[in-house]
Every structure is written in C-alpha cells, then in structure tokens.
Amino acid sequence: PYFMSGLSLLSGLVFATFCFFPLSPDLRKYWLLLLGIFLYLPFIFFISSREKLTYFGQVSLKTRLSLLLASTAEWGTALGSFVSVAYLMGLHVPLYNLIPLYFLAVIIGIFSMIPGGIGSFDLIVITGLTSMGVSNALAVSLLLLFRLTYYIIPFLLGVVFFFKHMGGHINEKYFKIPSRVFGGSFHRILVYLLRFLGIFLILSALIPERLANVYFINRFDPIQEQLIWQFPSILFGTLFVFMARLIRRRVKGAFIASLVTFVLALIYVNLNGISWAMSFLIVLSLVLMLIIRKRLYHRYFVYSWEDKTKDFLFLAFTILVLLVLGGSGFWSHLLPPRNRDVLGHFVHIWFDILLGSVIISTIVWVVLRVLAPRKHFGQSMNNERFTALLEKYGGASESALAYLHDKRLFWYRVDGQDQVVFQFAQTSNKCVIMGNPIGNEIYYRPAWEAFLKNLSDWNLQALFYEADESVTLMLHDYGFDFMKFGENAMVDLTTFSVDGKHGKKFRKPTNRVEKAGFQFKLLNPPFSETQMQEMKAVSDIWLNGRKEKGFSLGFFDEAYLQQAPIAIVESEEGDIVAFANIMPTQNKQVATIDLMRYDFEKAPEGIMDYLFVKLFQYFQAEDKKYFDMGMAPLANVGTEEDSF
Missing domain, CATH: 3.40.630.30 (Gcn5-related N-acetyltransferase (GNAT))
Incomplete structure (x- = not known):
C-alpha cells in the first residue's frame, strides 16, 4: 500500500501550487483528482498505525516514514526523468504546467489498470502538450525517449544483472560448464566477426562501386563516396584480420590493441556520414571483447608459420575476390589511360601500393615486437x-x-x-x-x-x-x-646367453670377428686427443656426407662423448674401426648407448652384431637388468583393425 504514498504526497504538493502559479485551464479542472490522491496518504497512515489490524496495521512510525521516503524518491526520480527529457529536447513548457501534467497522466494511467499506463498515460501527455502549443511530433518523441530512458534501458540493465546474478549460481551448480560453453562460443564468434570486418573493409576500400550494387552488403559500406584507393580502410581491414589471430591465440595484449583499433575504426567509418550497420558490428565486436577479456591470458605471442600461412591464404582469398568482383573498373585504375605517360602511371600506382604495404607491415611488426617474448623460455644446460x-x-x-x-x-x-x-x-x-x-x-x-x-x-x-x-x-x-609411433626395444639381460643352441646366432658373428683379429675394449673418460680423432674419422666415414640429426639422437660432440665410457672395436694394428658411446643415465636397472658408428671400409661383416653382444655381456657383469635398444618405429602399431 505504501507504493502510492510518494505519489500521494507529491500530488498534494502540486495541488498546493494551484494557488500560486498561472496553471493551464485544461489542467486546473482536474484539481479534485489530485486532492483525492493526496487524501490517500493520511488514510494509509491511519490504517497502518492501528494496533488491532493484523494485516495493514501495527506498523511503527519509523517504518512508515521510511516507506514514504522511498516511495517519494522513486516517484521523484520518474518525474525528474520526464522533465529532463523534455528540456533536453528543447520543450520550453513551464514547470508549473509540465509537473501537474505528468502526475495527472500517471494517475489516470493507474486508474486505467493497464500495465505501465500504456495508451492512457500517452494520450493524456500528448493532449496536454498540444493544448500548450507543442506539436504532435515533439510530444510523441518525448514519450518515446521517456519510455526508452525510464523503462526500456533500466529493463535491459535489469536483465543483464539478473542473468549475471543467476548465471553465477547456475554456473557454480554445473561446475562452470555454462561459462565455458558461452565463453568459447563468444570467442569464436568474435574471431569470425573480425575476419568478416577485415575482408569487408579491404574490399569496400578497393571496389566500393561494385559493392554498392550488392544487396545487403551495400548497407554496410562506410565509404561509398570516398575515393577508390582508401588506405585507412585497408589498414583497418588488415589489422582486424591480425587482431582475430591474436584473439584466437588468447594473447593478453590483444585486449588493449583491439580496443584502440575498434575506437579508431569506429571514428573512421563515420567520418563521411554515420554508417549504422558497420558501427553496430564494430560496437558488437567491442562488447564481445569485453565479455571474453578474461579468456585472454597468454603474455606473449609467437607468430608461427602455421598461423602466417593461414592468414596469408585468407588475405590471398580476399585479393582473389577483389580480382573477380573488381571487373574492368578495378583494372582501369591499374592500367594507364590513353595518351598518358605509361611509366609514370605505373610508378605512381605501384609506389602507393608499396608505401601502403610498408606502413601496414611496419605496424604489424611493431605489434609483434611488443608482444614477442623478451627472452628464451627455460634455461640453458648446466x-x-x-x-x-x-x-x-x-x-x-x-x-x-x-x-x-x-x-x-x-x-x-x-x-x-x-x-x-x-x-x-x-x-x-x-x-x-x-x-x-x-x-x-x-x-x-x-x-x-x-x-x-x-x-x-x-x-x-x-x-x-x-x-x-x-x-x-x-x-x-x-x-x-x-599417437603411438612405436615401442622401446628392450633386451632382458637376465635371460640373455650365448650358450646352447639358442645362443648359436650370437656366437657365430662373435667368433667370426674375433678370428679376423678384432677385439672389444671399453675406454673410460677422459679420452685422449688421438682417440677422439680416430673416432671422429670413423664417424665421418659412417656419415658419408650426411648431416647429423640431434634432438632425440646424439651427434658427434667431444664434450658430449667425454661424459661416459665408450665401447670400441680395435683391429690387430690397434686402429678403432667401430665405437658406441654409453649414455650416462645413472640408471641402475637399464643401460643404453647412443652413437653406433663403424668404418665400413675396414670393419668386417657383422661388426655391429659383435659390438652389441659384447655390450650385453658387459652390462650383465655390471648387474644391469635391461638394455634399451631405442625406439623401434611402428612396433605393435596398427596390429588391430581399428588401431592407429
């Protein structure tokens, strides 16, 4: 019941002004309505103070005054919005006429029982304003703006806050899955929207005449009346494509860079007249950027060749569309007109193209430098x-x-x-x-x-x-x-043996090599310069001009080889014909080697088999359990019909 108390109080104050201001005769005749509404206040105060009433009664004076103050503030704010909109529109209607008109319209709207007084409130306002000399168009505009500022915008804000509040509870209830789904969707939408804006700005700058004839697309063209070679539009188009890449990679620095680009682009597209559609898309991009800003958490950006290729193909597609849509109108700008210096024309045109390309490349390079890491990731080997x-x-x-x-x-x-x-x-x-x-x-x-x-x-x-x-x-x-590429080939040293029938295949190459006068030795570091030179010669012969691999495979490096013992095979003359370095893994169960190289000009057949057998026997004596032969490519891969 106290919702109307503020309206009742203000109506009484307006009624009291009837004696002091030259009120419009059309409003003065409704004095009885204002007086009746004012009498509602003492009535509700009297009812709510009764101790015997359990529903409306038993309300303390402090509570009644607080409710009255809140209601008065609410109705006063509504009145302030109405009056502010009227004066901002330039309606110079005296306040002593405008304020009573508003309250009378509100009261009649309430009596009509229509939600928001739609229709009845508007009719009273339009009728009252026209009687004061205001045109119907201005009166209707006042109502539309008042409805927008006092009803629609607050309603939309309420919807936003409602979903933000309820969305938080729903998000927590379902383990933050909704926020991830919507965040990911908005993220992808923004990326594709920026790419669309980029390609459109480039095309609209280069061939505005042709785009102006394409239905729907011509509604978005912001530069139809500008010259055909519009560098800022090409610049912003390229930057939008580049910003889409940064946002796709979730770079934190893309937030500020994109905001600056959006603001500048918004100013540019409206320089030659307001472009509502293009402005809407840019503002939409700005809103989406604000929504997903927490998803941009990467500190740095490294422009990979994969991303460069994708963006290059995207821009190449844009140029292809340009060549197809441009027609003779586009080519006429590249080809010189008759009776004109051909060389000078081409120099002028292509100099502009080169200059624009340099400027765009410089801006992109600067952004990449700012977002690039200042140092290498990780630390060097110690x-x-x-x-x-x-x-x-x-x-x-x-x-x-x-x-x-x-x-x-x-x-x-x-x-x-x-x-x-x-x-x-x-x-x-x-x-x-x-x-x-x-x-x-x-x-x-x-x-x-x-x-x-x-x-x-x-x-x-x-x-x-x-x-x-x-x-x-x-x-x-x-x-x-x-994805499985293979398995490690492991030799069980606890069961390995060269004895018996099973070991015959190991004894045969071993005996053949030893009968030829070769023998197995294990050298411990540090190795002499002569030994390193001999092994380097064997390695060079084995490589036969091929490049060393690295990363998952070792290569001949003296500092690396000095870390652990090296197994060698010597000839009768004491020359090293094969070697394999033992990897210093400090593993008590598993042993392995890295480089396995031999001189195919001096080494006998089966030299590697001999070296492996001797290594197995050596590590058996060292109580190792397994010998790791390295990865066996495609071992047990694709053995089943549906495996991969």
Missing part, C-alpha cells in the same frame, strides 16, 4: 646441476641427451632444491619435450602443472616425444591426445 640431479634420482634412457646442449631445460624446485627437470627444444611457437621428466617422481604432477602453466603464459604449444605409458596417461588428464 652440466654440474644436471649431473647432480641425475646422480640423486637417476634418469631414463634419453636423459643424457641433455648433454648435447641442443635443448633447453625447465627446472622445478621445492624449497630451493631441484626436484624435476624437463628437456625440450623450441621451434616457432612449438615446444617439443624430449622423453619423460627427470628427477623426483613424487613431484612429477606439480612439476607438470608448473611447466604447462609457464608454457601457457608464453603462448607455446607443447608436444611430447617418446613419453612412456605412465607419462602419457598423466598428460591425458591435462587434455593431451596421443
């Missing part, structure tokens, strides 16, 4: 630090590849102590991690989380190579897919 971790926790077969110094390391530390390390190589925006993490297995999972978090901050994509089953399952929890 032999002492890495060796200390290997000696403490051991490593896998591929751990010693870090000594090649062709990869970088990411260290995970706890309380200042090294616990886990990853070895990887970076190319463009791809980070290829070699094998399993090395170190304390207790900290594998937090180390993965820290590593992947840093990769995400740097906007790098992780690829894991030669990861074993346990690591593969762990990575699957983090959203990685996997």
